[in-house]
Amino acid sequence: MLLLCSWLLLAAPARATHIVGGEMELVHNTGDSYTLLLNLYFDAANGNASALDADLTASIFDKSTNGRMVNVVLPLTSNTFVNYTNPACAKPTLSTRKLVYSKQINLPAGIYNSPQGYYVAVERCCRNNSISNILDPGNAAQAFYLEFPAVVRNGRPFYDSTPRIFPPLADYACRGELFYYDFGGQDIDGDSLVYDLVTPLNGHSDAAVPKPAAAAPAPYVPITWRPQPPLLPGQPVLPPLSTLNQIPGTPTLGINRTTGRLTVRPSNLGLFVFGVRCSEYRNGEKIGEARRDFQLMVLNCPINVRPSVVMLPTPSSPVPYRPGRDTLRFFPGSNRCVRLRFTDPDPNSRLTLSLSPVNFTGLLPSFTTATSGAVRTPGSPDTLTATLCFPECLNTQGRVFLLDVVVGDDGCSLPKRDTVRVAFIAVPPLNSPPLLTTTAGPTLPLRARVGDLLSFDLTGTDPDDDPVRLEMSGLGFNPVDLGATLSQGTNGRQQRGRFTWRVDCRAVGPDSVLNFRFTAASMPCNTRQATSITVPIIVSYANRPPTLASTLPPPSGVNPPLLKLPLGRLYTATFTGVDIDRDGLTLTATGSYADGSEGFDLTSAGMRFEAQNGTGVATGRFTWDVSCTAANLHRDLLVTFRLIDATCKPLPQTQSVRLQVQSPDTLAVKLYNIITPNNDRVNDEFRLPDLPPNFCDAYFTNLKIFSRWGQQVFTTSDREFRWPGQGSAGIYYYYVTYSDGRKYRGWLEVIP
Structure with missing residues (x-):
């Protein structure tokens, strides 16, 4: 960490020979979130420490237009040494650091949806001055390059992480000896990877501008191969350096198309740069590529004879x-x-x-x-x-x-x-399957009723003394879901098991026979061998409906009976439920409105139900204290009594009764329309003695009398009112109002 910090203090754009190679990666995190990485390999032995950048800028472009999408500043997040395959072979003049620059970015589907995809580039100068196979290496730059697809395709998300390619190379090659190295990559999406050699890219940066503020768009200028040196007379003509002859040798540098394995038997000493492309395919379609530049040092080595x-x-x-x-x-x-x-x-x-x-x-x-x-x-x-x-x-x-x-x-x-x-x-040794016996039987199928406890033993042995495991399954069902268990343990050479099942309602269904399968299994040489026994079990179930008797009035047709009771009456009904199967019985009572609307609480209407539940017999008592609490509901009340038997498939019985508070207003309303206020004590005053009486919350509110021209001449809230007239003959009109909204109206003639 101290070394990293000291190098960062010197990090400023500088002309320096330090780049060994590198590549870029784009890793999908979740949704629109990705991580963009640049792996830059730095010459730790000969590179200029002032060229160790604290950050580098990556530029993303649209492939179809070369239009710039965004510039991303990548901070330095890791600085480590690259290890040799054989540390004992390490050379002090060949030391490489791996610098990782990375940042989390977002690629929204509404923006990054171009069908031709996108590319990312970073440009930096300069390469090692001692590179043997290119011209002017101290002024040669590297364009790091990566292609990736659109993040949406056919209206759906298209997620992709580019290949995480190539273990870094710290080894050197020996002249005249076969050199091999695995440059194969990994793809977390399972895409196919194809490798080929490419000419390294130089790009637009140079010694004058080693670290541009941002990468320029493609195309990027490739490096220039150095011509082969002239040969002595009589020697064969050497082929020119090119993409397919980047490191001279027999064979020259090559890469396996599918594995990414590099091979070369170099013929020349020196430091050689080379380029590899890893193309990514999904369903036969190329969706992206990653390019890497790297270097290989060729040295004279002591002769090493093959073992x-x-x-x-x-x-x-x-x-x-x-x-x-x-x-x-x-x-x-x-x-x-x-x-x-x-x-x-x-x-x-x-x-x-x-x-x-x-x-x-x-x-x-x-x-x-x-x-x-x-x-x-x-x-x-x-x-x-x-x-x-x-x-x-x-x-x-x-x-x-x-x-x-x-x-x-x-x-x-x-x-x-x-x-x-x-x-x-x-050929593995011969092996016999295990043996399985059970105490279920001797007569099959077994028969049981709900509530019965079934239990029997199983014993598994193996002629070859292989370990045995007992298993339980069901044909078309899972025994565990029905509450069945199979416990087991080892006793000498035997595997013993105990099947236990308390039969309950989960076993009651349309099938009359449940086939339990028991298996003794062994795994000699990881090859399963098994022997099975099927034990059929018939679960018998029958249920007769209970009966419910009561003192309620018998039903009238298809409707529950109607009881009209006056205020102050105490009504009682009794109930008796009987079940010949001796199942547990439960009596309940619920209230609802006869018009089918929501229910009501019995106690709020002055009702009470008490039940004595039990096995085979249940009794209940219903009482109703008829009062204004029920009358004020202003609707017929429906009480339903339900008797249910505690069994797998209950057959409930119900009885209902409609209840209504009888109104005392049974007389026809009489409205008078003439008075003679002449003091003969006969019909001298206007009265309405035959108005409906007050009933619970429905009571007389007021009376108003109006002249024929609409002028109010009298009003009262006393239902026992008396009005002697206004002192002059004529026609008058009156209105009577009750609290429940009822209104009565009439006319009155006053004759002196």
Whole structure:
């Protein structure tokens, strides 16, 4: 961290030779959120520390128009050294740092939807001054380049993370020796990756402007290859350097199209820059690409002779195994081990054995002795030995499997290897399936009723003493969902289980037979062998409806009976429920309005229901204290009594009654229309004695009398009023109002 901070203090745009190579990545996080990264590889041995940037600017462009979308300032977030494949081969003059610049960005679907996609570029100068295969390397820049697709396609999100490519390269190559390195990448979306060589891009920056404020749009100028030096007379003409001849050699630099593995046997010393492109395909369509520039140093190395390995088919066999001609055959009871002898003519070599399956996956043989050691050092033998044993369970299923046994040394720059390709056929030992017995029976199917407890034992054994596991399943159902359990444990060579099931309503359905399947299973050599037993169980269920009797009036037709009761009356009804199946019975009462609207609470209407519930018998008592609390509801009341039996499929019984508070207003209203106020004591005053009486919250409110011209001449709130007239003959009109909204009107003639 201290080193990073000290370098950052010096970080200013500068002309410097420091760039080893690099590439860009775009990683999808969630929704519109992505992380944009630039991996820049810095020459830590010869690079100018002042060129260590604290940030770099990436520019995003629309591929179809080259229009700039946005500039993104990427801060430096990581600074680490790149490790050698073999640390013992490290050269102090070859040291590389990996600088990671990254930032989280948003790519909204409403903006980044161009069908041709987008590209990102960062431009920075300068490359190492000692590069051998390009012109003017100290003034040569690098354009870091990445393509990615639109984030929406056919109106739907199209998420993509570009390939996370290429382990960084810190190794060097030896002249005249085969160099190989895995540049293969990973794609978290599962897209297909294809690799090819490309000419590195120089771009627009140079020594005068090493760090532009932002990248210019494409196209980007490529680097210029250096011509091959002239040859001496008589030597063959060397081909010019190009995309397909970036590092001269036999073979020249190449990359495997599908694996990304680099190979070259370089013929010239020097520092060589090269370019690789990784194209990304989804459903056969190219959706993006990532480019990397990098360098490879070619040095003169000490001669390193390849080690050798020899296989003896049996520990005592003097005749070596002949690859391509012999096939090892392993059968039950046969010897499954072979002996390996490996050596190296170079002194002080340390050799290591490894295995690589060729045409199969899964179980591999194992070494029973040491797989590495030194040769030709004081106290060490010239030849090392190891024993390789093939597992008893290895099964080639009649096919010939191929296995590479590889010995590698610790030579520089990369290990040299020798391989013995072993062909073999393996047959695992014979194995018998397990045995299963049960105490269920002897008569099947088993029969049960709801509430019964079923229980029986199971015993699993294996003739070959393989571990046995008991399993339980159902044909068309899950026994656990019905409450069934299978507990088990090991007793010597036996696996014992206990099936237990308290039958409840979950087992009651349209099917009369439930088939429980029990299995004893073993896994010899990871191959399942099983034996099953089916135990059918019939669950019997029958239910007769309970009966409900009461003292309610019998129903009238299809409607519940109607009871009209006056204020002050106490009504009582009793109920008796009986179930011949002796199921638990419950009596309830609920209130609702006869017109079908919402219900009401019984107590709010002066009603009460008490029930004595029980097994097979239930009784209840309903009482109604008829009062204004019910009358003030102004609607017929419906009370429903329900008897339900506690069983899997209840058959409830109901009775209902309509209740109404009887109004005392049974007389016809009489309205008078003439008075003679002549003091003869006969019809001298206007009265209305036959108005409806007050009833609960419906009561007389007032009376108003008007002249024929609409002038109010009298008003009163006393229902026992008396009006002697206005002193003059004529026609008058009166209005009577009740609190419940009822109104009565009439006319009155006054005759003196």
